[in-house]
Amino acid sequence: MLIALLIMCIFLWQATPAFMSVRNLLNIGRQVSMIGIMAIGMTFVLISREVDLSVGSIYALAGLVCGILILANWPLWAAVMVGLLIGMAAGTVNGLLSTYGLLPSFIATLGMMSVLRGIALLITDGQPVTINESQGANAQTLDTFYFLGQGRLFDVVPMQLVFFVIVAIVGWLVLSKTVFGFRVYAVGGSDKAARVSGIKVYNTKIMAFMIMGFLAGLSGMLSLAFLPSGQAGRTGVGVELDVIAAAIVGGASLSGGEGTILGTILGVLIIGVLRNGLVLMGISPFWQETIIGLVIILAVGLDKWTSSRRKAVAR
Amino acid sequence: MDTEAAPIVELKNISKRFPGVQALDNVSLTVFPGEIHALIGENGAGKSTLMNILAGELQPDGGEIAFAGKPCTIQNPFVSQQMGISVVYQELALCPNLTIAENVSLNRAATTPGIALLNRRKFSERARSVLATLGLDDVDTATPVSMLSVAQQQLVEIAKAISGKVKVLVLDEPNSALTPDETSHLFEVLRRLRDAGVGIIYVSHRLEEVLQLSDRITVLRDGKYIDTVPAAAATVDGLIARMVGRAVETLYHRSGALTAGDETVLRISTLTSTKAVLGVSFAVRSGEVVGIAGLPDSGKDELVEACFGLRPYSGDIEVMGKPAKLHSPDAAIERGIAFIPADRRRVGALLVMSVRDNVVAASLDEVSTAGLLRPNAMRALSQDYVNKLDVRIASLGQEMATLSGGNQQKVILARGMATQPHVLILHEPTRGIDVGAKAEIYRILQDLATGGVGVLIASSELPELIGQCDRILVMHQGRLTGEFTRSDAAEEPILACAMGQATHFWRIALSIQISRRLRRK
Numbered sequence: 001m002l003i004a005l006l007i008m009c010i011f012l013w014q015a016t017p018a019f020m021s022v023r024n025l026l027n028i029g030r031q032v033s034m035i036g037i038m039a040i041g042m043t044f045v046l047i048s049r050e051v052d053l054s055v056g057s058i059y060a061l062a063g064l065v066c067g068i069l070i071l072a073n074w075p076l077w078a079a080v081m082v083g084l085l086i087g088m089a090a091g092t093v094n095g096l097l098s099t100y101g102l103l104p105s106f107i108a109t110l111g112m113m114s115v116l117r118g119i120a121l122l123i124t125d126g127q128p129v130t131i132n133e134s135q136g137a138n139a140q141t142l143d144t145f146y147f148l149g150q151g152r153l154f155d156v157v158p159m160q161l162v163f164f165v166i167v168a169i170v171g172w173l174v175l176s177k178t179v180f181g182f183r184v185y186a187v188g189g190s191d192k193a194a195r196v197s198g199i200k201v202y203n204t205k206i207m208a209f210m211i212m213g214f215l216a217g218l219s220g221m222l223s224l225a226f227l228p229s230g231q232a233g234r235t236g237v238g239v240e241l242d243v244i245a246a247a248i249v250g251g252a253s254l255s256g257g258e259g260t261i262l263g264t265i266l267g268v269l270i271i272g273v274l275r276n277g278l279v280l281m282g283i284s285p286f287w288q289e290t291i292i293g294l295v296i297i298l299a300v301g302l303d304k305w306t307s308s309r310r311k312a313v314a315r
Numbered sequence: 316m317d318t319e320a321a322p323i324v325e326l327k328n329i330s331k332r333f334p335g336v337q338a339l340d341n342v343s344l345t346v347f348p349g350e351i352h353a354l355i356g357e358n359g360a361g362k363s364t365l366m367n368i369l370a371g372e373l374q375p376d377g378g379e380i381a382f383a384g385k386p387c388t389i390q391n392p393f394v395s396q397q398m399g400i401s402v403v404y405q406e407l408a409l410c411p412n413l414t415i416a417e418n419v420s421l422n423r424a425a426t427t428p429g430i431a432l433l434n435r436r437k438f439s440e441r442a443r444s445v446l447a448t449l450g451l452d453d454v455d456t457a458t459p460v461s462m463l464s465v466a467q468q469q470l471v472e473i474a475k476a477i478s479g480k481v482k483v484l485v486l487d488e489p490n491s492a493l494t495p496d497e498t499s500h501l502f503e504v505l506r507r508l509r510d511a512g513v514g515i516i517y518v519s520h521r522l523e524e525v526l527q528l529s530d531r532i533t534v535l536r537d538g539k540y541i542d543t544v545p546a547a548a549a550t551v552d553g554l555i556a557r558m559v560g561r562a563v564e565t566l567y568h569r570s571g572a573l574t575a576g577d578e579t580v581l582r583i584s585t586l587t588s589t590k591a592v593l594g595v596s597f598a599v600r601s602g603e604v605v606g607i608a609g610l611p612d613s614g615k616d617e618l619v620e621a622c623f624g625l626r627p628y629s630g631d632i633e634v635m636g637k638p639a640k641l642h643s644p645d646a647a648i649e650r651g652i653a654f655i656p657a658d659r660r661r662v663g664a665l666l667v668m669s670v671r672d673n674v675v676a677a678s679l680d681e682v683s684t685a686g687l688l689r690p691n692a693m694r695a696l697s698q699d700y701v702n703k704l705d706v707r708i709a710s711l712g713q714e715m716a717t718l719s720g721g722n723q724q725k726v727i728l729a730r731g732m733a734t735q736p737h738v739l740i741l742h743e744p745t746r747g748i749d750v751g752a753k754a755e756i757y758r759i760l761q762d763l764a765t766g767g768v769g770v771l772i773a774s775s776e777l778p779e780l781i782g783q784c785d786r787i788l789v790m791h792q793g794r795l796t797g798e799f800t801r802s803d804a805a806e807e808p809i810l811a812c813a814m815g816q817a818t819h820f821w822r823i824a825l826s827i828q829i830s831r832r833l834r835r836k
Contacts, residue, residue, distance in 0.1 A: 179683045185668060186676055192662040196625070196654060197676040197730065198645035257667040 001251065001266045004299075005273065012277040019280055026158060032272035033164035035239070036265070037219040039246040040171040041212035043264045046247055047175075048208040049188040049256025050098055050105035054090065055216040056239035057116035062086045063220030064120050064230055067129045076141045083221045084214055090116055091213020095206030105209075113240070120232035130229035149225025160222055167215060172261040174211075184208055188256030246271055249299040270295070321384050323348045323514040324369065324400075324483050329378035331364055338364040339375070342540045344533055346483065346514040351505060353525040353546070354518045356535035357558055357749030362518050365535070366485050369516075370402045371395040383482075396422060399482035403472050403489055411461035416442035418460055419475050445474045449504050465611075466497045473501075477508065484508060485516045488747075494610045495810065502528050520747070522551045523778075534558055559750050576601040579636065580737045580769035581652075583622065586630035591617035593793035594630070599738065599769040604760065606784035607773040609813050614793040616657070619742050619773045623647045623654040635737050648677055653731030655724075657743035663727040664715050671697040671711040673726050678733045700729035704759055721752025728759060739763060740771045745779060757783055777806050791815045 012019040038055050045052045066083035070076065090112065097108035133139055151159045175181040183204045186194040191201045224230050250267025252259030274295060278288045324346045331339040339361045346352045356362050367373040369380075371389035379386055382398055389395045395402075409418050416435070419442040442456040449470060460468055469489060476484060489501065505528065509515055519525050525532060526546055534541040534557040541557050581599040586592055591614040599605045609615035621628040624641035632639050634650045641647045647654070656662040665673050674697035675682050682692040697711055706725045708718065715723060724744070731739060741760070745753045760783065764770050774780050780787050781804045789797035789812040797812035 177688055178686050179679045179688055180686065182672065182676075182679060182688060185672070186665055189665040189667045190661065192656075192658075193665045194676070196623075196644055196656050196662055197665075198648035198734075199676070199679075200643070200645060257665075 001249075001263060001270070001299075005266055005270050008270065008273055008277070012273070012280070016277070016280045019277060024276070024280075026156070026161065028269075028272050028276045029161040029164070030158035031276065032268050033158070033160040034219045034223045035242050035246055035272075036164045036268040037167045037215050037222075038212075038239070038243040039250070039264050039268050040167050040261060041215035042243050042247045043171070043250075043252050043259050043261060044175065044184055044208040045105075045212045046244075046252040046254065047188045047256060047259045048184045048205050049191070050205055050208065051109065051244065051254065052091075052094060052209060052212050053106065053109040053240050054094060054112040054116055055212065055243055056236035057113045057120065058087050058090045058213055058216035059220035059223070059236035059239060060230065060232060061090070061116050061120040061123075061220070062217035063224035063235065064124055064129050064232055066221045067131050067224050067228075067230065068123065070131060070141055070145060071129070071135050071137050073136070073138050073141075076144055080221060084217045087213040087215070087217020087220070088210050089213070090216075091210040092206060094213065095209035098209070099202035099205050117232070124232045126231075126233060128229055128231040129224075131224065132228065145225050146228065149222050149228060160226065163218070163222060167218070168261060168265055175261055180204070180207065185257060188258075190257075242271070245296050249296055251303065267299075270299070320348050322346060322381075323383055325379075325381040326365065326369065327379045327381070329365065329368060329375045329380075331361075331368065331373065331375050338538050339368075340538045341378070342535060342538070343378075344516075344540075345543075346516055348482070348512045348514045349509055350531060351509050351515045351517055351529040353529035353532040354516055354535065355520070355522065355525060355532060355554060355558060356541075357751060360535040360558070360749075361538040362535055363487065364538075366402065366487060366516070366518060369395065369400060369483075369485065396479070399480050400485070401476035401479070401481045401483070402485040403469075403476050403487065405488040407465075407468050407472055409460045409468055409472060409475070412459065414457050414459055415446075415454065415463075415471055415474075416456035418471055419445055419456075419478050421475060422479055441478060442474065445478045446470075448477070448507070449474055450500065466494065469497075470501070470504075473504065477513075481508075481513055483514045483516065485518070487518045488520065489517075498524070520749075522554050525554075526551065536560055555750055576603075576767060580634065581622070581771070582631075582633040582636075584631040584633075586618070586621060586628055586632065588614075588617050588621040588626055588628040591793055592621060592628070595790070595793075595795055597788055597795065599771055601737070601767045601769050602764050603786065604764050604770040604772065604784045606780035606787040607771065607790060608775075608777060608780055608787055608809050609773075609790035611775065612792075613790040613813060615773045615790045616742065618790065619654075619740050619771065622740055622771070623652060625654075648734055648736075651735075651737035653677070653734050653736035653739045655727055655731055655739070655741040655744055657746060659720065659723055659727065659746070664723050666714075666716040668715055669712045670701065670706070670708050670715060670718070670726055673715050674700055674729045674733055677730050681733070696733060697729070700733055701726075704729050704732075705755065719749075719752070721748045721755070724748055724752065724756060725759075728756065732763070736768060738769045738771065740773075742773050743775065744772060745774075745776070777809055780804075781806065781809075789813050 018024055038059070042052065042055070062083040065086055066079045069079035069082055094105065094109050094112055097103050098105035101108065131137060131142065131145065133142060148159055153159060153162050175184065183194070183199050186197065186199055187201050187204045195201050220236065246267040247259065247264045248254065248267070249270055250259070250263035250265065252264060271292060274292060275288065278291060322345045326342065326344040328341045328343055329339050330341055342361060342365060344354070344365065354362050354365070364373065368375050369389070371392045371394050380389060381387065410421070416439040420438045439456040446454050446456070451470065460471060463471065505515055517525070517529055526549060529546045531543055532546055532549055532554065533543045534554065536558060578601040579598045580601045583598070584596045585594045586596070587594050595618060607615045607618065617626060620626045622632065622641070624643045624647040632641055634652060639650045641650070644654070660666065665676060671693055675693050678696065682689055682696055694711060701708065701711065704725045706722050706729065708722065715726065718726065745756055748756070760770055772780065772784065785801050787799045787804050787809060788795055789809055791813055792815065796815065797809070799809060
């Protein structure tokens with residue numbers, strides 16, 4: 001996977017020298033961060049053998065509520081806290097429905113995707129929310145908020161990328177170094193075997209959904225801070241598929257038990273670099289979509305084709 | 316067997332190599348029409364590979380296949396079916412959503428053009444006539460297969476296999492899920508098919524049955540052809556020696572004497588669980604090996620699951636003298652109970668994870684500090700048990716799915732032992748495991764008992780229980796119907812109990828057995 005990314009980078013470097021500029025690379029880093037943060041959470045959910053389709057709606061709802069609270073002159077930390085809590089609460093509901101509620105997570109989160117989107121529409125009355133001083137926001141709060149979304153650390157690294165890196169590192173630590181991470185793999189590998197080993201299967205899955213919700217909320221707020229406006233009917237629509245695609249290209253499996261944070265990061269970068277490269281090369285947006293779709297099929301297909309050969313041997 | 320007839324199938328010097336393994340090395344097998352030919356060998360001996368080649372699922376690297384005297388190649392399963400070779404695999408290949416009649420006609424549905432109109436009446440007529448040849452006259456062929464018991468599904472599978480023109484019937488461990496009654500019925504059916512001129516290849520682990528059923532027996536070991544013997548001249552010990560390549564005398568027999576201590580490690584009082592277990596009481600002392608025998612629907616499976624918190628129950632459970640509420644497996648592990656489940660591949664093993672991860676999975680507190688895993692501790696703990704149990708692996712990181720059944724079971728045992736239990740509960744501990752690994756697992760159990768662990772084994776294999784246990788409890792319809800100590804444990808009386816006949820009849824049963832033996836001589 002890494003090799004594929006490198007080959008792609010070298011090719012793009014040859015094709016359009018502008019690709020390899022620090023500026024462009026950081027730009028890619030910023031562009032992929034929002035999807036990337038959520039893909040880290042999706043990795044947990046996919047490994048535990050579930051899926052979350054509601055992330056786009058959580059992303060929109062958490063961001064919009066946070067924005068409304070900022071406009072209502074709440075202190076920034078409180079508004080952000082509420083946004084994160086909304087994300088975690090939504091994740092908890094997803095988790096409860098998919099475990100104790102006995103629903104397949106595909107259905108549970110498909111429903112929640114609609115419910116949360118509806119709540120966001122109700123709260124905003126379908127109107128766009130724009131975060132600026134003319135709407136009544138406190139100037140100092142706004143400065144900090146803007147910095148989180150648009151600023152650059154040391155005037156170089158985009159803050160969104162900084163968040164992505166932090167989330168990725170923490171995610172990697174949790175997934176590969178903690179007992180919880182072990183449980184996620186065990187539960188996804190075989191929930192029955194995990195249960196017989198004394199692992200609380202439902203709790204583990206609910207935690208995975210909560211992490212996903214938390215990160216979707218975080219991502220939604222950062223994205224609002226970047227833009228800085230959003231609309232309940234449009235923000236984050238269809239994002240869940242980009243997120244799932246990135247994790248899957250990175251090696252996570254819909255049938256659970258497989259996936260790594262490193263792989264997901266590569267998946268995110270492959271799609272991000274590809275998109276950026278296609279733009280730089282001036283390829284039409286229609287072709288861009290087609291090519292990205294083919295790459296997803298190819299990436300997952302290659303993995304399956306090689307692993308099916310492995311299985312034939314085991315038989 | 317009609318020795319005058321020409322062989323219906325000849326597999327000559329078949330070789331098959333998978334990367335890293337020579338699965339078959341110059342193996343030959345000749346089957347005549349009208350014979351039951353048993354194919355035996357340990358797991359990994361190459362039986363399944365050979366049958367897959369015959370079925371066209373795999374292509375041999377070398378060797379020849381002749382069918383009805385003519386050399387041929389079997390490119391795919393479709394070709395083998397056209398030739399009249401039917402295979403009943405161990406894992407059922409039925410569509411649970413379809414009816415009996417539809418399943419019996421599945422093969423035909425595969426060969427008729429898709430545009431042809433369905434004739435459901437013909438379906439059920441055909442199914443009825445096939446089932447009648449199996450001695451099943453009173454079956455509603457419109458029943459969905461999902462409503463049938465495993466044993467009934469097995470019979471539907473066989474009906475499906477013989478619904479077309481069948482010249483060779485291959486059965487791969489067909490009766491692993493059948494009761495003795497159902498098994499003897501199955502044998503009846505197979506004999507009838509044999510007498511009708513079908514060549515039957517019967518793959519099995521159960522040597523007593525192989526001797527009883529088959530005409531000739533072919534033994535494979537490590538992918539090599541060992542011997543073909545007439546069943547009349549074979550003995551169980553002789554077959555085992557050929558399969559393992561050495562004599563296994565102590566296989567079924569516990570070496571040590573009763574080592575039970577005075578301490579009661581597990582006490583079950585009036586345990587009731589759903590409708591399967593009805594007021595069962597018993598106790599296991601430290602160092603004691605207690606067996607639970609019973610037919611598949613006797614409630615023994617549900618009993619051991621309840622003892623590990625896998626299903627709700629009422630009644631009292633005491634572990635080490637203290638009352639325990641076992642509402643989930645983690646509560647049971649907490650109290651010092653370890654459990655080895657029956658379904659190794661689906662419930663026991665974490666197939667996609669490494670051996671190391673599989674060993675530590677139930678002892679995560681042991682190998683972590685404040686929620687952080689300690690890789691060194693994980694490695695040390697798993698290496699320790701891998702050595703103790705002599706698990707054969709390339710490295711601790713090896714994926715569980717790549718191990719043989721016996722080694723997987725040892726890893727799962729290691730997981731249970733790593734929790735340092737007072738009570739070890741095993742559910743069908745050696746199902747589908749080859750003879751060598753079986754003997755090793757028995758040795759491990761005996762060592763554990765000697766070390767003071769109370770061992771409880773629920774098993775459908777009576778020889779296993781009789782050989783391993785100090786005491787055998789027998790269940791029938793959710794209740795304990797008998798208890799046998801080591802000295803009076805024998806198959807017939809235990810079976811009688813398991814079928815619901817009162818305990819004191821065992822003497823009669825025993826006398827029947829003795830008289831039968833005498834008659835045979």
